[in-house]
Each structure stands twice: as structure tokens, then as C-alpha cells.
Amino acid sequence: MTEQRTVVGMIDGLGMTYFKPEAMPYTTTLAKSAFFKQVSAVFPSVTNVNNVSICCGEWPENHGIIANSYFDTEANEPAYMNAAELIRVPTMFQRAAQQGKKSALLTSKRKTIELLSPGTEIAVAAECPTEELIEKFGQPGDIYSCEINFWLWQVALDILKNRPDISVIYVHTTDYPMHMWPPEDPTSVNHLQEVDRLISQVAEVAPDAALFLTADHGMNVKTRAWDLRRVMIGQGLEPRFVLSPERDYYIKHHRNLAGCSYIWLNSPDEETRAREILNAVDGVEDILSHDAACERFHLAKEHVGDLVALADQTSMFGDLEVEFEELAANYRNHGSLYEMEVPLLIHNYIGELPAADNFTVNKDLTTFLYR
Amino acid sequence: MTEQRTVVGMIDGLGMTYFKPEAMPYTTTLAKSAFFKQVSAVFPSVTNVNNVSICCGEWPENHGIIANSYFDTEANEPAYMNAAELIRVPTMFQRAAQQGKKSALLTSKRKTIELLSPGTEIAVAAECPTEELIEKFGQPGDIYSCEINFWLWQVALDILKNRPDISVIYVHTTDYPMHMWPPEDPTSVNHLQEVDRLISQVAEVAPDAALFLTADHGMNVKTRAWDLRRVMIGQGLEPRFVLSPERDYYIKHHRNLAGCSYIWLNSPDEETRAREILNAVDGVEDILSHDAACERFHLAKEHVGDLVALADQTSMFGDLEVEFEELAANYRNHGSLYEMEVPLLIHNYIGELPAADNFTVNKDLTTFLYR
Numbered sequence: 001m002t003e004q005r006t007v008v009g010m011i012d013g014l015g016m017t018y019f020k021p022e023a024m025p026y027t028t029t030l031a032k033s034a035f036f037k038q039v040s041a042v043f044p045s046v047t048n049v050n051n052v053s054i055c056c057g058e059w060p061e062n063h064g065i066i067a068n069s070y071f072d073t074e075a076n077e078p079a080y081m082n083a084a085e086l087i088r089v090p091t092m093f094q095r096a097a098q099q100g101k102k103s104a105l106l107t108s109k110r111k112t113i114e115l116l117s118p119g120t121e122i123a124v125a126a127e128c129p130t131e132e133l134i135e136k137f138g139q140p141g142d143i144y145s146c147e148i149n150f151w152l153w154q155v156a157l158d159i160l161k162n163r164p165d166i167s168v169i170y171v172h173t174t175d176y177p178m179h180m181w182p183p184e185d186p187t188s189v190n191h192l193q194e195v196d197r198l199i200s201q202v203a204e205v206a207p208d209a210a211l212f213l214t215a216d217h218g219m220n221v222k223t224r225a226w227d228l229r230r231v232m233i234g235q236g237l238e239p240r241f242v243l244s245p246e247r248d249y250y251i252k253h254h255r256n257l258a259g260c261s262y263i264w265l266n267s268p269d270e271e272t273r274a275r276e277i278l279n280a281v282d283g284v285e286d287i288l289s290h291d292a293a294c295e296r297f298h299l300a301k302e303h304v305g306d307l308v309a310l311a312d313q314t315s316m317f318g319d320l321e322v323e324f325e326e327l328a329a330n331y332r333n334h335g336s337l338y339e340m341e342v343p344l345l346i347h348n349y350i351g352e353l354p355a356a357d358n359f360t361v362n363k364d365l366t367t368f369l370y371r
Numbered sequence: 372m373t374e375q376r377t378v379v380g381m382i383d384g385l386g387m388t389y390f391k392p393e394a395m396p397y398t399t400t401l402a403k404s405a406f407f408k409q410v411s412a413v414f415p416s417v418t419n420v421n422n423v424s425i426c427c428g429e430w431p432e433n434h435g436i437i438a439n440s441y442f443d444t445e446a447n448e449p450a451y452m453n454a455a456e457l458i459r460v461p462t463m464f465q466r467a468a469q470q471g472k473k474s475a476l477l478t479s480k481r482k483t484i485e486l487l488s489p490g491t492e493i494a495v496a497a498e499c500p501t502e503e504l505i506e507k508f509g510q511p512g513d514i515y516s517c518e519i520n521f522w523l524w525q526v527a528l529d530i531l532k533n534r535p536d537i538s539v540i541y542v543h544t545t546d547y548p549m550h551m552w553p554p555e556d557p558t559s560v561n562h563l564q565e566v567d568r569l570i571s572q573v574a575e576v577a578p579d580a581a582l583f584l585t586a587d588h589g590m591n592v593k594t595r596a597w598d599l600r601r602v603m604i605g606q607g608l609e610p611r612f613v614l615s616p617e618r619d620y621y622i623k624h625h626r627n628l629a630g631c632s633y634i635w636l637n638s639p640d641e642e643t644r645a646r647e648i649l650n651a652v653d654g655v656e657d658i659l660s661h662d663a664a665c666e667r668f669h670l671a672k673e674h675v676g677d678l679v680a681l682a683d684q685t686s687m688f689g690d691l692e693v694e695f696e697e698l699a700a701n702y703r704n705h706g707s708l709y710e711m712e713v714p715l716l717i718h719n720y721i722g723e724l725p726a727a728d729n730f731t732v733n734k735d736l737t738t739f740l741y742r
Contacts, residue, residue, distance in 0.1 A: 080510065082510075110498075110499060114510075125499075127481075127498070127499070128481060128496075128498070128499030139451065328699055
């Protein structure tokens with residue numbers, strides 16, 4: 001256990017293709033002298049699964065969160081998975097609190113607060129700023145802006161400056177810029193340069209603090225989408241349920257697509273036929289059984305479907321109004337095995353780090369803190 | 372002045388094409404017995420201009436809000452127009468408060484609270500619900516959902532039931548469903564049927580209350596977009612500034628388009644050439660001078676450009692990365708003169724209404740309340 005303050009930056013969508021010297025000169029240079037590894041995200045490569053994994057330092061099989069929703073097999077309907085009560089292990093904020101240490105959770109999205117605020121002393125969602133924060137830092141950018149991330153880091157720097165009693169500051173930005181622009185686009189470069197510049201100020205404002213950085217997933221161009229439920233029905237086999245890990249409780253047009261899918265069957269006998277149908281879908285790269293998926297990805301068994309379909313790099317699965325759709329040019333998204341490469345960086349940590357072999361997944365970043 | 376409670380429903384995006392018996396059986400039937408007229412929206416047909424006009428019962432020339440941003444000619448840059456201080460006349464909430472009456476403002480969006488909450492006793496943004504509201508009504512739907520509107524009306528019905536001290540309840544839903552689906556689409560029909568059913572409960576829960584209904588704008592399919600600044604530069608005439616009324620303080624890709632545009636020139640001498648260039652743009656239907664636009668639409672003179680370009684029904688203007696873009700299929704938006712037809716309904720009002728001739732614009736709905 002350490003007395004040192006820690007800033008944990010979880011840069012949503014910062015896959016390795018975005019973590020480049022041109023866009024992030026400070027942190028990529030730091031990577032050469034600090035502890036740095038390219039690591040894997042947690043599957044599926046969607047935000048809340050990885051956010052919870054990083055905040056707990058645990059696999060989904062332990063913390064229980066495997067998507068935005070889960071299929072409640074008893075009620076036979078999907079249920080929203082964005083509630084703190086569903087997390088089965090303490091987060092690092094709760095672990096810190098047990099040791100009398102205070103945490104601050106800064107995030108772009110309100111729903112992250114619902115999921116992860118227990119145990120924190122300060123919880124800020126830039127989407128819903130208080131009057132006090134607006135007076136001090138101005139209006140944050142819209143939830144769909146680059147500026148909201150700058151605002152969030154400014155709040156973090158202010159806490160570092162004026163609240164030395166806060167031991168852990170977790171800064172979770174939004175991946176809106178990565179959804180909108182490829183790494184080489186000037187807008188993306190500008191966005192990350194400013195984030196990088198703000199991160200560089202951590203060392204000025206709080207030279208004593210350790211800097212931890214990672215990401216939840218990368219981002220790729222996607223060109224096509226399948227509704228696997230409709231595909232299966234079209235082939236005469238209605239599945240019990242098909243869940244996109246990005247599926248929100250409320251169905252929204254084109255917002256629930258991901259690069260993988262959980263599929264529940266009405267009977268185990270149907271597995272062979274289901275695999276035949278799914279294997280014939282051009283964008284399906286692999287189909288895992290429930291047990292194989294849980295073992296390989298350390299998922300929570302009771303929430304995973306009978307089958308897990310994995311998409312190729314350019315395909316998405318989710319609820320559509322047709323079986324198949326071409327996606328708009330420049331459509332960028334994640335959720336597949338192709339968005340799993342993320343950076344992990346630890347700088348200025350005065351304690352003894354676990355051996356480098358222990359860092360292979362983004363969730364390893366904070367596993368050893370406040371144990 | 373009346374002691375009667377009033378529910379004002381401002382159904383964002385409910386143009387006359389959406390106000391149909393199939394989707395809204397209760398309110399369209401009510402329209403036959405209640406006071407009902409098809410009226411005009413306030414120009415430009417964007418939300419905050421109309422929201423402020425309806426809440427004040429005044430034209431923009433009096434209240435001052437003519438867009439989401441305005442061009443600060445002294446600072447020579449755009450500034451955000453979503454601040455209550457910019458409204459120059461009292462809202463009906465402030466008028467009611469002056470008479471000792473309490474108001475509730477229920478809206479989907481946080482920014483509406485910033486703009487319109489002064490004078491209210493209760494201000495709820497479904498985007499940022501309090502813990503107390505979440506406990507009582509569950510999680511509201513996402514800001515991009517139909518369900519957020521249902522949640523909002525449930526809160527309204529609860530206030531009617533349990534807070535008889537609240538004299539005015541203003542319910543401002545979101546037009547996300549109208550942006551997504553045409554009137555005949557089953558999802559749109561379902562959305563409006565549920566809104567209609569919730570509105571019908573006002574009479575059950577509060578038979579004493581008056582029901583007022585209107586909308587801010589309609590919605591049309593748009594097929595193409597021009598960046599008029601780039602068009603003018605391409606023709607050798609750089610304008611001083613071009614402002615889309617939907618332009619937010621932060622520039623967002625494809626989110627600032629509207630069916631009209633304010634254009635500032637560097638010199639009055641350039642007007643003839645500017646008109647030539649703009650007239651040659653296929654989607655420009657009309658170009659008004661500053662004075663003509665202010666007179667016709669009752670706009671605040673100091674915030675309007677030297678020219679106002681009006682789009683045809685299928686064209687949008689705004690900041691793009693190119694001069695011209697085809698829009699995606701099913702792209703739906705507003706802001707032009709073609710989204711100005713909205714319903715105005717008053718039911719169960721026990722006072723004496725102004726003569727029918729006084730109701731020609733949506734902002735006339737509440738002009739006479741708390742005067």
C-alpha cells in the first residue's frame with residue numbers, strides 16, 4: 001500500500017493506432033522511460049465491461065459485467081446492466097475507501113457515475129455538471145464533442161492542485177472523437193494533442209503523483225452489419241434471444257451494434273443447425289460455445305449465451321430492421337477482437353510494481369492498488 | 372388571471388404531419404371539441420427559438436433569442452446563446468412567480484434548464500435526473516430514445532397528482548423520434564400513441580387542469596447540404612461569418628445543419644455579389660436582407676446577419692468539410708420555412724380565452740397567462 005496520489009487516465013477508444021507520437025508526443029515519449037506495454041483489452045471490447053474491469057482490477061467472471069445489458073433467462077427479457085449493485089467485487093475506489101483513502105471519479109457520461117461512483121468522494125459527469133463546476137470551468141462541451149474531454153482533464157488538474165486529500169483520480173474521457181475520425185485525421189490529432197498536453201500538466205501540478213494510463217478498446221472502420229436474429233429466423237431457426245453487448249435497455253437505431261454477439265437457443269439440440277447458419281454469414285469469423293467463450297475470455301457464466309459469435313474486422317452485429325445493411329462510409333465502431341490492442345503505462349510510481357509479466361491486460365493496471 | 376392549474380405540452384418536432392388520428396387519437400379527437408388551430412412556428416424553426424418564444428409568449432425581437440449561438444460582431448466570433456440572462460423579457464414561469472404561483476419545467480435536455488429554469492419551483496432534465504427521481508420513476512431512457520418522453524410525462528402526471536401547489540407544468544419532450552422516423556413508421560406511431568395516452572391521463576389525474584399543447588417545429592426529409600461559407604469563398608467572396616441557427620458553441624460533425632442561414636458580409640458593397648453567388652446555389656430558395664428578415668420574422672435586429680438565406684424543402688445549410696454533400700437516406704431535419712406548421716390546442720380552460728384571431732403563432736399559446 002502506498003501513500004502516493006495516483007491519476008488513472010482511462011482514455012476511451014485509445015487503441016494503439018491512436019497512441020502515436022504525432023498525436024500524443026508527451027505520453028508516447030514517456031512510454032520509453034516509464035513502465036509501458038501494449039496489452040489486451042477485456043472481451044468484449046466495449047466500454048462498460050472494460051471500465052469495470054479496470055476499476056476492479058478483475059475479470060468479468062469475478063465482477064459480473066459482460067455487456068450493457070444482460071438477458072434475464074428467468075424473466076425471458078433483457079435487463080439493463082448499468083447498476084453498481086451488479087458489480088460483485090469492490091472497485092479500487094471502494095478498496096481505497098476501506099483504507100481511509102478518498103477517490104474522485106471524473107467521467108464524460110452520467111451512466112458511468114451510476115455504475116462506478118460507490119466509494120468515491122467526488123463523482124463528476126461532464127454530461128451533467130453542477131452549477132459550481134460550470135462557474136469554475138465554464139460549460140463543458142456537448143457529450144458529442146472533443147471539448148468535453150478537455151474540460152474533464154481541467155477538473156482533474158484542479159483537484160490535483162486544490163484537493164491533496166484525494167488519493168485516486170480516475171479520468172474517463174469519451175471516445176466520440178475516435179468514432180468520428182481516424183487516427184490521421186487532423187481533428188483527431190488535435191483532440192489527442194490537447195489531451196496529451198493536459199496529461200503532461202499532471203507532472204507540473206502534482207510532481208508527487210503517479211500517472212497510470214490505459215484504454216478500454218480501439219476503433220476500426222466497419223462496412224456492414226447483420227441482424228443475426230433475423231438471419232437465423234430467415235433460415236428457419238428462431239433463436240431464444242440475441243444480445244449485442246452494446247445493446248442498451250432501450251432500442252436505438254444503429255446504436256447497438258458491436259463486433260460480437262451473444263446468442264441463446266431454445267434447445268441445445270439446435271446448436272449444430274445454428275452453427276451452420278451462422279458460419280454461412282460472411283461477417284461471422286468464429287463461433288464459440290458458452291463454455292469455450294467463458295474460459296477464453298473469463299466471462300461471467302450466467303450471463304453468456306449458448307453461443308458467442310465473433311465478427312471479422314469490418315462487420316457489426318445488432319438489431320436492424322433488415323437482415324443485412326451496408327454501413328455509411330467512415331462508420332467507425334468496436335466490440336470485436338480487432339479492437340483489443342491498447343496501451344498500458346505507469347509513470348512515477350514510487351512503490352514496487354508487480355513483475356512485468358503480470359501486466360498483459362488493461363485491467364492489470366490497477367489490480368495491485370489498495371489491496 | 373386564473374387560479375386554474377395549467378399543463379403546457381411542448382411536443383418537440385410535432386409538425387402537423389405527425390399530429391394524426393392514428394398516432395394521437397386522444398388529442399386529435401380533443402381538437403374537435405377544444406380550441407384548436409393549425410398555427411405557425413416562429414422562424415427559424417429550431418427548438419430553442421421556439422421554446423423561448425412559447426415560454427415568453429413573445430417574438431424574438433422582444434426576447435432576443437434567434438438561434439443556438441449568435442455572432443458577436445465586436446469579438447468577431449460566435450458565442451453560445453443558451454443562457455437565461457440573454458432572455459430579455461420574463462418567461463411565464465417568472466410572470467407566475469411574480470403572482471406567487473409555482474411552476475415546474477420538465478424537459479429532456481439539460482440545456483433547456485439552463486435557459487428556462489429561472490422562476491421555476493421544480494426543474495427536471497430527464498438527461499440528468501436526480502437520485503430521487505430515478506428511485507421513483509426508474510431510469511429515464513437515453514437522450515436518444517422514445518422512452519425518455521414517456522418518463523417525462525410520468526413525472527408530469529405525478530406532479531399533477533401530488534403537488535397541487537404547482538400552478539404551471541411545462542413539459543418539453545425531445546424530437547429524437549421525429550428525426551429518426553417518418554410519421555407513418557410504426558415506431559413513430561407507437562411513440563406518439565404512448566405520448567397521447569399519457570396526455571389523456573391529465574384529465575383523469577387532474578380534471579381541474581387546463582391542457583395546452585403546441586410544438587416548436589415540424590420535420591422533413593433532407594437530401595443535401597451546402598456549406599455556404601465555402602461556396603462563397605469558392606466564388607471569391609469570403610463572408611465575414613456564416614451562422615447556422617443550429618450551430619452549437621462546439622462544432623460537431625453534421626449536427627449544426629438547418630434549413631436557413633445567417634450571413635455577415637465584410638462590407639455592404641458586397642451584397643449584390645453575395646446575392647448572385649447564393650442565388651446560383653440550387654438549394655437556396657430565397658435571400659432576405661437583414662431588415663426584411665427582421666420585419667417578416669420579428670427577429671432581434673442586433674443578432675441577425677446582413678443576409679438571411681432560406682433553403683428549399685430538401686436542403687440544409689451548415690458547416691461541412693466540403694462545399695456540398697449528399698445527405699444519408701432518411702436524414703430528417705428542420706429549420707426551414709417548410710417545418711413551420713404546428714398544432715395549437717387549448718382544452719378545459721375555465722377563463723376567457725382571447726379571440727381566436729389572436730392565435731396565429733405557437734407563441735400565442737401562453738401570451739395571456741399570468742399577465
